[in-house]
Amino acid sequence: MSDRIDKSLTVFVSIENPEHDRCVDFFSREDGSYGFEEFRRDTEDGGQWTPVHYYSGVTYHSPADALNSARCVNWLVQVLTERPQLRTRIGLG
Numbered sequence: 001m002s003d004r005i006d007k008s009l010t011v012f013v014s015i016e017n018p019e020h021d022r023c024v025d026f027f028s029r030e031d032g033s034y035g036f037e038e039f040r041r042d043t044e045d046g047g048q049w050t051p052v053h054y055y056s057g058v059t060y061h062s063p064a065d066a067l068n069s070a071r072c073v074n075w076l077v078q079v080l081t082e083r084p085q086l087r088t089r090i091g092l093g
Contacts, residue, residue, distance in 0.1 A: 009035070009056070012063075013089050017075045023049065024076050026066055026090050033059040034066045038073050063090050 009027040016023040026036045037056040039049040060066040067090045071077055080086055 006056070013086065015076065015079055015086055017079060022052075022075060024070055024073055026063060026070070027056075028063075029059070033061065034063050035060060036066045036070045038076075067091070 008030055010029075011025045011027045013026045014023055015026075021041050022038065023041075024036055024038050026034070028034050035056050035058060037054070038052040040052050041047055041049050055070070058069070060069065067087065
């Protein structure tokens, strides 16, 4: 996870796109809430993961709620279609 967001978040699933230059992290917070963030990795950033849309500020009551909202990340929908077992991992939080 990038050092540009809260270090107290516990990432339980990280999913990369086929090009390995984007990822979505699903995480839990100390207060029992959940969230997600999309990151990009570019050469000009030294290969460091950088938040893209700052979705991480939104709080969800369950991993499934976070997953439903994360469907706004277009490439993620395709990856989840190709690898449905990832949905189960996200749901387990």
